Amino acid sequence: MDAEAAELKLLDTAERLFDERGVQSVGMDAIRTASGVSLKRLYQVFPSKDLLVEAVLRRRDETVRAALTAHGARVADGPYERALAVFDWLAGWFAEPEFRGCAFINTFGELGGVAPAVATIARDHKESLRAYLAEQTDALGAPPVLADQLALLANGAMAVAGITGSPEPAAQAKAAARVLLDAARP
Amino acid sequence: MDAEAAELKLLDTAERLFDERGVQSVGMDAIRTASGVSLKRLYQVFPSKDLLVEAVLRRRDETVRAALTAHGARVADGPYERALAVFDWLAGWFAEPEFRGCAFINTFGELGGVAPAVATIARDHKESLRAYLAEQTDALGAPPVLADQLALLANGAMAVAGITGSPEPAAQAKAAARVLLDAARP
DNA sequence: GCATCGGGAGAACGACCGTTCTCCCGATCG
DNA sequence: CGATCGGGAGAACGGTCGTTCTCCCGATGC
Structure with missing residues (x-):
């Protein structure tokens, strides 16, 4: 090998x-x-193990970014649908049998306080999700805070789905996201 | 001693x-x-250390439940305001200098996969937050899913505030919660 | 006053973990 | 064919951790 x-x-x-x-x-x-x-x-x-951990997280970061973008481009046209498609992507992820929460939320909880590199990677990853959502909401002419709020729904869904083991939070978050998107329509 | x-x-x-x-x-x-x-x-x-960890989490569970209920009873009258007051309570918590995220989300990420007792305590704690929100939304005559959605916002705010170190998610989540509450008014 | 007990301080123990080292084998190249 | 190199398997090393044990002291009771 x-x-x-x-x-x-x-x-x-x-x-x-x-x-x-x-x-x-x-x-x-x-x-x-x-x-x-x-x-x-x-x-x-x-x-070292630290470097392996960071490499795993960095690769996962790239994988998730690419998967989200690809999913958005594939199933949706237009920023409104692309923003909502994020939650469909979450639904597919949560339904995987080995799903046990977001690696960045989990690893930050475990090591964020003692491994600054891990904290930075987690922060960057969450920022990239927010930025992706902001691309969609900006295109809609919605106020910037909407992207943060959709990101809160997405991250809340990841945390709750991980802890409870249920995939339902994805659909619940999607419905809430739709309400927020509709309310923000100019 | x-x-x-x-x-x-x-x-x-x-x-x-x-x-x-x-x-x-x-x-x-x-x-x-x-x-x-x-x-x-x-x-x-x-x-054993396991028992200490569980005792810490169980006490924190009770503390948070009591603090949330007391805060809701103190600053708000009526279920609509009490549901929103949850996010004010989050804002105060996030602003504490030592805040580093929700202990249940963090500990679940670290130990949820290997310590079933920890996973159970985290699950129960998150369920209690959802139940508290459900009391408020039920009193409003809102559909049950609204409580889940408010819980997603709250948990997303905890996760994002912990990772980014910013207290802003509390206010952003509160604004989103208000939109959801208003949209669900019968 | 002296024996007894409980607790404090920290050494000791056994297990485990991250990392390195040893030994050996098979391939490569002249 | 023989020397050399790289890699595999796993033992070994140093450190740390959870847990227990030893030793000693002060208080208490007869």
């Missing part, structure tokens, strides 16, 4: 284990066993 | 340290040093 394949397998494995059990409950040995990548190779590719 | 005073000091100290650094980053020795309670006494009162 070459370095590139090892990196991919490590990121996949670490992301899955971190999502399931949190970061600190997963030892490097568990990642090695589950990935089949030797410890030597692991530390060649990611010289 | 007797057992009762030790328990109080331990809960206070542990809650503060857990909020600052997360649970797993805080050793029992740090709690002992910061609280001034000896290890022997600590393990007399809380026979």
